[in-house]
Amino acid sequence: MTQSKGYSRLQIILHWVVAVLIVLQFVLHEGMAEAYDIATETGIYAFSAPVIGHIAGGAVILLLACWRLILRHDRGAPPPPEGEPEIFRKAGHLAHLTLYALLIGLPITGALAWGGRMEAAGEAHELLKNLMILLVLAHIGAVIVHQRVWKTGILKRMMRAQD
Numbered sequence: 335m336t337q338s339k340g341y342s343r344l345q346i347i348l349h350w351v352v353a354v355l356i357v358l359q360f361v362l363h364e365g366m367a368e369a370y371d372i373a374t375e376t377g378i379y380a381f382s383a384p385v386i387g388h389i390a391g392g393a394v395i396l397l398l399a400c401w402r403l404i405l406r407h408d409r410g411a412p413p414p415p416e417g418e419p420e421i422f423r424k425a426g427h428l429a430h431l432t433l434y435a436l437l438i439g440l441p442i443t444g445a446l447a448w449g450g451r452m453e454a455a456g457e458a459h460e461l462l463k464n465l466m467i468l469l470v471l472a473h474i475g476a477v478i479v480h481q482r483v484w485k486t487g488i489l490k491r492m493m494r495a496q497d
């Protein structure tokens with residue numbers, strides 16, 4: 335992977351916009367979950383406002399995640415900060431890749447469950463959703479350890495652009 339001095343302004347904006355959208359998908363999931371329960375019982379897939387919002391939010395996340403991956407490929411990401419133990423460097427890299435995989439896998443399984451009427455995809459969507467919660471909590475935990483224990487000032491890397 336290409337290595338850069340730091341994240342660009344665009345990479346930083348996209349990181350935080352996607353983070354807010356993910357939180358909204360979780361906070362506002364109720365209407366979609368209810369509509370899906372009704373749909374699997376009756377076969378009627380009704381497009382209410384919460385359903386359209388959930389689908390639109392997920393579609394935007396998918397597009398932005400693809401954009402982020404293209405930027406990461408073309409421009410790269412900074413190397414792990416000095417002072418981070420080797421095992422955590424590897425874990426961090428794996429966690430970031432898995433987060434990207436979830437940003438793409440969640441909308442796809444959701445679309446297959448709703449649009450493709452595939453119940454197994456609905457179950458996969460729930461499983462991936464739980465994995466996303468765990469990984470985001472670990473991600474936030476890692477940032478706290480970086481800030482407090484290793485004092486790498488990692489948060490600044492996702493706040494101040496190095497264009």
Ligand code: HEM
Pocket residue numbers: 349352353354356357406411412414415430431433434470473474477488489490491492
């Ligand atoms: C809620 C959903 C979130 C997702 C899906 C997410 C995802 C990601 C991903 C995939 C990366 C790697 C970027 C790359 O190298 O291409 C990253 C980096 C980063 N994230 Fe998040 N993030 C989220 C929330 C947060 C939050 C709440 C914080 C702050 C506590 C945070 C702080 C950071 C920092 C500081 C980095 C840079 C790590 C480094 O420089 O190695 N993220 N995030």
Ligand code: HEM
Pocket residue numbers: 356359360363366367370388389390391392393395396436437440441442443444445446447448449456457459460463
């Ligand atoms: C990253 C994007 C997405 C996130 C974070 C997300 C998150 C969620 C969450 C938290 C639930 C509630 C699950 C539960 O009640 O336990 C849910 C349900 C659902 N979502 Fe999504 N979703 C995303 C994208 C999509 C997309 C694009 C579609 C459709 C095109 C979709 C279709 C569904 C369906 C059909 C359900 C009900 C089935 C189920 O409970 O698994 N989702 N989603």
